[in-house]
Amino acid sequence: MNFNVRIAPVLFGDAGIYTCSLESNTFLTIKLITVKVTAEPPDTVTEGDTVTLSCSVSDVTAPTRLVWINGDGETVGDKTLTGEEKSLSLILHKAERSREKWTCGVFDQDRLRIVAPYYQERSDLHDKVYTVYRSDIDHSELKLICEASAELSKTKWTWKPHFQNQVMEIATTDKSQPIIISGRSYFENRLRTTQEILNVSNFNLRIVPVQFEDAGDYTCSLGSHQYVTIELITVRVTAEPPDAVTEGDNVTLTCSVSEVSESMRLVWINSDGETVDEKIFMEWKNEGDSLQLIIPTDDKIRRKWTCVLFHQSRPKIFIPYYLQVKNDFTSERIILVITRSLVLLIFMILTVVFCRRMYEISALVWIAQLSEMNKQLQLAANNYCQAIQNSKSMKEGL
Template structure:
């Protein structure tokens, strides 16, 4: 983080700009427009922030004429630079991991919109609102996930960049451990990725659901075909040949009992480790409900080893209203959150269970309450659980906005 010191960053430049007419510019270009202009210059350049700051000083010094309005110049210029510091972030993430980004707007009218873009392309508009914050989750990141992600605020016909987040993905994943969350269901999947600069003659993916229960799932050796050994059948994207540097174990669909620790092991040691937590949502009765019938919604996480918060949201269009939440801070085999809905509370058919770990949104599991027209329990709507596993591919990402009149105290 860059820290500005007046004696080293401001005073030396005060003498340079003490006679420049920045007031004229301020009258013609508002601070926000100037801020966005400098932000765009910064993002399109390959300069580091300190070097960019120095270049901007030189450019402004060469363009401005002498005047008595230097203090306004200095203050306005540093406000612009501070905005860049606080809204820009660069992050290096592990290949194959999940990445959650957040964007906040303290004061936003109901007519305003907030969305994420990647390098100018708007992401799929799957939105939730919560405390005027926008979230985006990138699943199983690789080199295609790299780039600049922009959080845009559209208000009164004007577009403003609120946050820029640059994502860089590591080329390899040696000695790394990461945790991912997936909703169980027919359309859900997860890819476990091994990629190494070094060539290994033997590789295997293992699964450990409980201590000292490790079993081999898939193995490959130079000159020998891939061997399937474990109870989890490899998905269509699993590796089928030996390369020595790249080995994928793809799981599809993801069952709730597939939670556990997955390791890729070479001849000598563990190369990479992925901890999988599974999520399951259900509705009771499962075959459809009458209009005057009560309903029970359940959200479960397979295992809890750290602070996890489950949140049930009632969906009203793109707005999620907080109904119930629960936080587990101690190790537990399972975390379950149940909501009992009276007959007059079942009109909203679309619900979502959000999963947070500490201050990070990790997953979202949607479910739909099906209506039935008679006591025969023949559903009038097709599906009760809506899987989103098919969007958990690199660069196919969700934006999560949620807004609620209740307070969910999760410090992001």
């Protein structure tokens, strides 16, 4: 019987110790350490503005390192934390376009445990086309920023999916009228606006959480003029079988990318930070691709695997996968409980046998004592009878 609980999405305040118990026996204890990245100011910034990023960890009980990595894959901040220090700040003096993504990495004993990306949304996107990367885990978000003014003409957001050859209108506004979301047939409640009525030159949308199938080209148009185009490339990791497996079984992990361009690379990294497999794409193609990795579950150390997407030698996105093994804790606990029960049962049996043996010995001693007393009584009775007989004989002789 499975007694599984799922928390989604995980919040920073969910950190703590989770215990699964059966009566007085503890089967599993999980210590959850959470990481978050915050920005000040928290909203979209203009080129040249200063932004302070803070990476915080909920608990520090062992030597822990926080590392900031920019969009070029370069380490720009590194700090070993103590019990009192639990965060690392990074000041960005200029929100450069080439470094719009920043990643905080948490290392424990030189092993990368988790990565927390931060995407610096910029507002200087007039007449530009750029690419962003998102995964479909950890409640990821896509912000669609458009500064087009709809005071004189119709403004709209359209979406051309990578998996379909059509253009869909997902949001419109006309002459500062309320924004109409027309893409809910697909996105449902995941597509939202930052405000109901257009604010001068602010026609911004957000998709949260991002799904793998959301990949495609998002275009903001003012009349017939295309104001900005954002290409979304999505990456995801799947497992077969998808649920927790029994120790000894193999698991096939698949890292998929929605669209492939030249100089793109998928890499699998184990918990030691070692590259175990990679696939290099040499040409562009308007379709996705993937990289599979078969891993054994009898390796109790390497239970975390990370897929990394590189573009022109720059890491664009990290997707961790945590392998769940059923017998990792339950079998050992069950064996321990059974062993303890058997020991207790054997002790009780030996106690009963000992007590019964002692009872039998005591009964035999008691019977022997009664037999001896009976012999003594019979001897006394015989002596008494003999004395009486002797007394009668003496009287008859006289």
